[in-house]
Amino acid sequence: MSANTVSGLWKKLTGKLNMSKPDIHMPTIIQRDDHCVSRSLISDSALKVMHRLNQGGYQAYLVGGGVRDILLGGQPKDFDVATDATPEQVRGLFRNSRIIGRRFRIVHVRFGRDVIEVTTFRGSHDAPETQTNPRSKRSARNESGMLLRDNVFGSMDEDALRRDLSINALYYSSKDFAIYDFADGLEDLKRRLIRVIGDPETRYREDPVRMLRVVRFAAKLDFDIEPATEAPLKNLSPLLSDIAAARMFDEVLKLLMNGRALQTYALMQRYGLFAPLFPATQKLLDRGVPHAYELIQQGLANTDARISEDKPVTPAFLYAVLLWPVVKEIHAELVAEGVPEIPALHQASERVLHKQQQTVAIPKRFSLPMRDIWELQLRFARQSGKRATQVVENRYFRAGYDFLLLREQAGEIDNSLSQWWQAYYEAQPETREGMGRPREDNDRPRRPRRRRRGPRKDT
Structure with a gap:
């Protein structure tokens, strides 16, 4: 019929x-x-x-x-x-x-x-x-x-x-x-229109995640959002804070690992939907912290490119990108207070991840690799000799190196480090022994340790 x-x-x-x-x-x-x-x-x-x-x-x-x-x-x-x-x-x-x-x-x-x-x-x-x-x-x-x-x-x-x-x-x-x-x-x-069934405000209040679905499908399908569907988004975006953090982890993956992350992120920013998910990162973006915006944009663009080329992508790398600006700032504050760099990074990572779990719960199978990716950024800048071999043998070296390249693309650092590590990675073992790491401006030569002597004995 x-x-x-x-x-x-x-x-x-x-x-x-x-x-x-x-x-x-x-x-x-x-x-x-x-x-x-x-x-x-x-x-x-x-x-x-x-x-x-x-x-x-x-x-x-x-x-x-x-x-x-x-x-x-x-x-x-x-x-x-x-x-x-x-x-x-x-x-x-x-x-x-x-x-x-x-x-x-x-x-x-x-x-x-x-x-x-x-x-x-x-x-x-x-x-x-x-x-x-x-x-x-x-x-x-x-x-x-x-x-x-x-x-x-x-x-x-x-x-x-x-x-x-x-x-x-x-x-x-x-x-x-x-x-x-x-x-x-x-x-x-x-x-080519995204339209909510029923009254949009009522439907968003019933389940705030529907707001994320609206922007996800608009970006994924390259559709427009119907005016009535679009109107309440910005005002109701704070409702996303009421969603269980465990559920939000999967929703973020659907948003940013579907091959249209850059377009989705732009819509999330337009309607205020990113801030409830990543409040600490959004605060840095609002303050215009150098390189934070560029890093996230470049990271999402790279993720889209890998998906289009049918290459693997991991949530650990994606979340590492989204939270790195916050980790970096807290790390700098701790170092300024006198905490050594590696312990300072561990403390910064712990603080950021603990806070982030309140809005988007990141399972340990992803948060642990994130910590390694972040720690490798410090080791890339300071390791040489035998320790450089240990860095290359790290199971997350490839992800850490890609993250280093991303920081260079975002203008956070110059490209001397990645060039050196690429050459070191490709070099033969006998060649590696003679390779010296380029010295950074903030490198300081180690002072020889003074040997303690006991009290002078009278003879």
Whole structure:
């Protein structure tokens, strides 16, 4: 049945019965011949999940980015499935699955390294909790309207209007091969527009992370942000401070490790969304601390370039870039107070990371390499001889050296150090022994240690 037919039948019915449209939403249905989504473009794992859910008597639809990206001519990497089955019912169908999350309970179905995320249709936040409907569990909010728990299950049309963006509320069925559009998402795709479903301020208060999703998709897809969607961003950006720090770690990776970090960062600055995540770094940027802005810009540009070249990138390097200006300033203060340079760096790193954990929690598997990358910056400037060999043999030497190059690109230091270390790294062992490190202006020759003598004995 075509979209026009559905719409016509609805108008005919409501006109005869003198009805106003009830609290359901008729989708626009795009038949197979009128769209480009094909099963050949969908992962076998996602098709298996939908097929088994359908066999079990449940509805199942490919939803969100998988549908959106195919319609835009891309090749999705992730596929999400929406269903009317509860998480427990999904878990019962797939032994290779597990239920995760507390605020939003979802199911991960794993096929080797491929993971399909399955979500139950969400219902209205204010749906009453009833004994006759065990599927319905009341949502919980804090004083600002943010949802603390949200496992209210509902119908497909309710689920569509609960999604954040119109372009993510597109559902594909592997049974009839049609696309169901509940929020004019197809029209927004054509207009290249990011639009929040519902009242933007209310939706942002329910989940402030939606503000980050708006700028992330605007940068990723090179779309404009609809004026009403854009208007509350700056005023509501402080709400991001209420988000759990552990959740924010993953959100930052989605923002800045998607190949469009530079564009995303520019939007975050425009709408005040960077400061709640990295308050100490933002303060330095606001003060115009030399080289801080250039370092971050160059670091994000380099990250985008590596991703475009299909080279590996690590969160440790990214976070090391974002926090280095703060570490560097505190380190300088401690050295001025008389603390030796290496211990001063350790103290500065500890202070910065401890403070940062309050807004974005960085796991130890990344924070420990960050410390090594920072410490290598001091060792690059002061090591020679046998110690230089130890630096080259450090397992994070390559990352530390790339960070050194980044500092040079940002104008923080000149390029004499990187040239010397590159030559040292490529030299043969016998050649290394004769290589001397270029002396820096602040280098001082060591004073010979005085040998203590005991009291002079009378003879």
